[in-house]
Amino acid sequence: METKQEHKNTVGARLSNESFLTLFMIGVLVVLFGAACAVVPNFYLPQNMLNLITNNWFIIILGIGVTFLLISGNFDMSVGGVIALTGVLSAYFCQGANVSQNALANGLGLPYGVAVALALLCALGIGAINAFFIARLKVPSIIVTLGTMMLARGIGQVITRGAQRNTSLPDVFGVVGNIAIRGTSIKISVVIMVVLVIAAFIFERMTVPGRRTYLIGANAEAARLSGITVGRHLTFLYLTSALLAGITGILLASEFKAGVSSRAMGYEFDALVVSLLGGVSIAGGFGSVLGMFVGAVILSVVTTSATGLLLSPDWQFTLKGIVTFIAILAQRFALDRRKG
Amino acid sequence: MKLTDNVLEIRDLVKDFPSVRAVNNVSFDIKRNSVHCLVGENGAGKSTLIKILTGAYARSGGKILLNGKEYSPHSTKDAKDKGISTLFQELNVVDQLTVAENLTLGMEDTTFGFLRKTDKINKMVSVMNSLEPSIRPRQLVSSLSVAKKQIVEIAKAVATESDIIIMDEPTAAISESEIARLFKIVKGLRERNVTVIYISHRLDEIFELGDYVTVMRDGKHIDTKPVAEIQDRSELIRMMIGKTVFEAYTPKKDPSQETILQVRNLSNHKLNDISFEVKKGEIAGFYGLVGAGKTELARAIYGVDEYEGEILFKGQKLHPSPNKVIEAGIALVPEERRSQGLFTILTIRGNVPVMNMGKVSRHGFINAAQERQVTLEYIEKLRIATNSTEKEVIKLSGGNQQKVVFSKCLFADADLLMLDEPTRGIDVGAKSEIYGIIRRLAEEGKSILIFSSELPEIMNICDRIHLLYDGNLKASLTNGYDIDSEKIIHIVTGGA
Numbered sequence: 067m068e069t070k071q072e073h074k075n076t077v078g079a080r081l082s083n084e085s086f087l088t089l090f091m092i093g094v095l096v097v098l099f100g101a102a103c104a105v106v107p108n109f110y111l112p113q114n115m116l117n118l119i120t121n122n123w124f125i126i127i128l129g130i131g132v133t134f135l136l137i138s139g140n141f142d143m144s145v146g147g148v149i150a151l152t153g154v155l156s157a158y159f160c161q162g163a164n165v166s167q168n169a170l171a172n173g174l175g176l177p178y179g180v181a182v183a184l185a186l187l188c189a190l191g192i193g194a195i196n197a198f199f200i201a202r203l204k205v206p207s208i209i210v211t212l213g214t215m216m217l218a219r220g221i222g223q224v225i226t227r228g229a230q231r232n233t234s235l236p237d238v239f240g241v242v243g244n245i246a247i248r249g250t251s252i253k254i255s256v257v258i259m260v261v262l263v264i265a266a267f268i269f270e271r272m273t274v275p276g277r278r279t280y281l282i283g284a285n286a287e288a289a290r291l292s293g294i295t296v297g298r299h300l301t302f303l304y305l306t307s308a309l310l311a312g313i314t315g316i317l318l319a320s321e322f323k324a325g326v327s328s329r330a331m332g333y334e335f336d337a338l339v340v341s342l343l344g345g346v347s348i349a350g351g352f353g354s355v356l357g358m359f360v361g362a363v364i365l366s367v368v369t370t371s372a373t374g375l376l377l378s379p380d381w382q383f384t385l386k387g388i389v390t391f392i393a394i395l396a397q398r399f400a401l402d403r404r405k406g
Numbered sequence: 407m408k409l410t411d412n413v414l415e416i417r418d419l420v421k422d423f424p425s426v427r428a429v430n431n432v433s434f435d436i437k438r439n440s441v442h443c444l445v446g447e448n449g450a451g452k453s454t455l456i457k458i459l460t461g462a463y464a465r466s467g468g469k470i471l472l473n474g475k476e477y478s479p480h481s482t483k484d485a486k487d488k489g490i491s492t493l494f495q496e497l498n499v500v501d502q503l504t505v506a507e508n509l510t511l512g513m514e515d516t517t518f519g520f521l522r523k524t525d526k527i528n529k530m531v532s533v534m535n536s537l538e539p540s541i542r543p544r545q546l547v548s549s550l551s552v553a554k555k556q557i558v559e560i561a562k563a564v565a566t567e568s569d570i571i572i573m574d575e576p577t578a579a580i581s582e583s584e585i586a587r588l589f590k591i592v593k594g595l596r597e598r599n600v601t602v603i604y605i606s607h608r609l610d611e612i613f614e615l616g617d618y619v620t621v622m623r624d625g626k627h628i629d630t631k632p633v634a635e636i637q638d639r640s641e642l643i644r645m646m647i648g649k650t651v652f653e654a655y656t657p658k659k660d661p662s663q664e665t666i667l668q669v670r671n672l673s674n675h676k677l678n679d680i681s682f683e684v685k686k687g688e689i690a691g692f693y694g695l696v697g698a699g700k701t702e703l704a705r706a707i708y709g710v711d712e713y714e715g716e717i718l719f720k721g722q723k724l725h726p727s728p729n730k731v732i733e734a735g736i737a738l739v740p741e742e743r744r745s746q747g748l749f750t751i752l753t754i755r756g757n758v759p760v761m762n763m764g765k766v767s768r769h770g771f772i773n774a775a776q777e778r779q780v781t782l783e784y785i786e787k788l789r790i791a792t793n794s795t796e797k798e799v800i801k802l803s804g805g806n807q808q809k810v811v812f813s814k815c816l817f818a819d820a821d822l823l824m825l826d827e828p829t830r831g832i833d834v835g836a837k838s839e840i841y842g843i844i845r846r847l848a849e850e851g852k853s854i855l856i857f858s859s860e861l862p863e864i865m866n867i868c869d870r871i872h873l874l875y876d877g878n879l880k881a882s883l884t885n886g887y888d889i890d891s892e893k894i895i896h897i898v899t900g901g902a
Contacts, residue, residue, distance in 0.1 A: 082753070082796065274763045274770050281760055284749035291710065291746055292761045292814065293732035351751050 087345035131307025139350030147218030152315030157325025193308025232324035243320030283350030419468035491563035534561035553584035691868030805836025
């Protein structure tokens with residue numbers, strides 16, 4: 067009876083390490099934000115605060131897929147390439163057919179909706195290639211997705227002859243990426259990002275497949291022996307990640323009304339960095355989407371205040387590097403302190 | 407230099423952790439050139455004591471004298487330099503290097519950072535040759551069995567003139583014949599001026615090997631005695647846990663006639679034409695040496711490894727894939743609990759329900775309250791020592807970890823449980839609890855397959871005993887008063 071009482075009292079009392087780290091990183095964010103408000107002119111303005119989140123919607127959407135894959139113990143470096151590919155394809159598919167002497171102005175002349183659907187299907191194709199090599203043939207994910215990263219961007223370059231496709235596009239092409247909620251400057255893309263983050267949060271915390279992701283990352287062999295179909299789940303995660311990157315590619319192409327083959331260079335690293343900043347373990351089994359979101363805002367605060375302080379943009383990479391190091395050291399320190 | 411009679415003297419040793427005193431005023435001596443056994447349940451404090459001796463932990467108080475001199479190592483390497491080497495369960499050899507390279511690893515002679523061949527290696531190799539001539543110096547360590555890797559480590563310790571070699575459960579993962587060879591070497595170490603501190607859960611080994619035995623319980627030193635003065639196992643067990651737990655097998659009164667599992671002509675890369683049946687409520691044991699095919703048989707039935715032949719469960723052919731096998735009503739407690747059974751970085755709550763998430767979820771959404779309730783139920787039912795469902799499994803002791811694996815499999819609602827080495831590396835108390843659980847399950851009508859390389863375990867709880875040798879099922883016996891353990895040993899070692 068006594069032991070029962072003891073269990074009851076302590077159940078749930080202990081914060082999980084994930085929640086602890088997310089809270090810790092929120093603390094880091096508040097401190098950084100306070101510092102930025104103090105030294106950077108106009109940083110405290112509401113519009114600027116809003117921009118911190120809205121200017122990064124694409125990294126956050128990518129971060130969702132990348133975070134879940136990291137939790138499962140796998141990388142996805144192909145997301146930047148998929149953005150370029152889907153952007154270029156969506157443009158190519160709905161450019162008018164035989165309208166110009168210029169090959170880059172001629173497309174397939176499909177309706178926009180069909181063009182988008184086909185482009186997303188191609189994104190899923192890249193995800194399927196990832197899944198086949200990683201889940202079926204057990205090739206390390208970093209190798210496979212570096213391959214598909216170049217493959218996807220390479221196809222984009224072939225279709226755009228190394229440049230972009232921005233002529234003879236129907237007007238509808240430029241709508242979805244540019245319209246904002248009435249009366250505000252918040253774009254549809256940002257709304258989509260928020261919806262996806264909430265959906266990902268629910269998936270992670272409350273569903274069986276969400277739990278499966280952690281189990282596979284914590285111990286793939288034990289997961290298999292516990293009856294989890296590991297390959298099937300990884301396939302699902304890679305397809306999801308590719309689809310999210312594809313959606314991002316469509317939205318970005320629409321925003322600029324062009325399919326650009328060099329779009330989203332290095333975004334795969336940004337997505338990785340915000341996940342790690344948010345406390346996701348590179349070894350798998352640990353992390354959260356909420357943490358990734360906080361990580362993205364931290365990175366945004368730092369880069370924005372650098373710009374506000376009139377630091378030359380050349381310093382952006384160095385600054386990102388330093389922030390990443392400090393944040394990850396801080397996390398290690400906090401987690402080690404907690405163990406005792 | 408005159409050598410003291412005692413190679414090691416431990417005086418009032420104390421080690422405090424934030425919430426517990428793991429070693430509590432322990433004092434005893436270890437005689438030079440003896441085999442000194444250290445026994446106690448998990449949590450008795452022997453691991454902590456060893457970690458202090460090897461420099462992994464700093465003591466909180468007390469004194470240790472090595473050869474009469476104050477000894478306080480600050481790392482494993484420092485301990486080694488001062489004369490105490492350790493044979494850890496996780497062996498400290500590098501698979502990709504040769505035996506000779508391993509022997510000199512960390513003490514290579516170099517010129518400007520380049521390796522130089524010197525006499526050191528010859529000395530090492532000659533020591534190893536004298537211990538075990540069949541190991542060749544140019545052989546890759548990855549080609550050696552676990553037992554031979556241990557011998558390489560022992561050779562290294564002997565050649566570097568260690569005063570003491572600590573052996574932590576060296577027989578846990580090696581076969582009977584290899585154990586015999588290891589024992590011969592350990593006994594021979596006395597003549598080489600080496601003292602052995604020997605830790606094992608297999609009590610028979612202590613009687614065979616030990617000169618002295620120290621018993622610890624709850625962090626305290628209970629007694630140190632010459633082994634010759636101890637009457638039998640049960641006296642030792644009484645000292646360890648304060649009560650007798652050894653129970654002998656009692657045959658079942660009315661065994662069920664209903665067949666639940668039929669295995670017909672099962673063959674694969676390791677197994678050769680194996681056929682047997684298991685009845686409802688029966689505890690069937692598979693006994694054989696390491697490499698006889700026990701784990702392979704379990705993995706084939708579970709659908710992990712490919713096979714030819716037929717397996718019928720409740721009259722239905724089993725689809726060879728773990729998720730289908732679990733759905734059909736079979737669960738496996740795997741051989742390696744950390745790498746195959748548990749999600750050690752997750753909490754107990756994260757582990758217990760994984761094999762049957764459908765039971766704690768609806769339309770794919772997890773019912774957190776129900777999940778916690780179920781976890782609490784199993785914590786109480788199997789008496790898992792924890793103060794919270796939210797404790798990470800890695801922080802539990804071996805016995806409690808194994809109970810979490812059991813909880814996982816029981817929650818799967820299986821009618822047939824396969825247990826591969828269910829009590830490996832677990833202390834005596836937790837062992838007898840696990841046997842209790844197994845018996846209770848069989849009484850509830852569940853069928854159990856036990857795959858074990860410990861004969862007492864098989865003879866204590868199994869109704870039927872199947873003997874494996876080199877992938878073949880050699881004999882199937884019904885357990886009873888007249889069962890002959892010598893005959894069993896004869897069969898599993900290859901006798902006709």
